[in-house]
Amino acid sequence: xxxxxxxxxxxxxxxxxxxxxxxxxxxxxxxxxxxxxxxxxxxxxxxxxxxxxxxxxxxxxxxxxxxxxxxxxxxxxx
Numbered sequence: 741x742x743x744x745x746x747x748x749x750x751x752x753x754x755x756x757x758x759x760x761x762x763x764x765x766x767x768x769x770x771x772x773x774x775x776x777x778x779x780x781x782x783x784x785x786x787x788x789x790x791x792x793x794x795x796x797x798x799x800x801x802x803x804x805x806x807x808x809x810x811x812x813x814x815x816x817x818x
Contacts (some may be wrong), residue, residue, distance in 0.1 A: 751759070761771065777784050798804075 764771075777788065779785060
């Protein structure tokens with residue numbers, strides 16, 4: 741009587757991740773780590789607000805806004 745093939749033992753999470761990474765690398769991809777501001781940190785939020793206030797006071801804001809309006813492709817958002 742023929743026997744059914746046994747399933748291979750289950751992979752650990754580490755083995756599954758390694759397999760996935762090998763597959764992605766074979767597709768020409770590579771892992772990249774991104775660091776972003778921690779918006780939960782009050783110090784970070786305070787600094788972002790400070791920077792935004794400085795940017796809002798830039799003397800060329802109106803000229804920059806006018807230029808953006810002229811060159812922006814508004815039809816691309818329809």
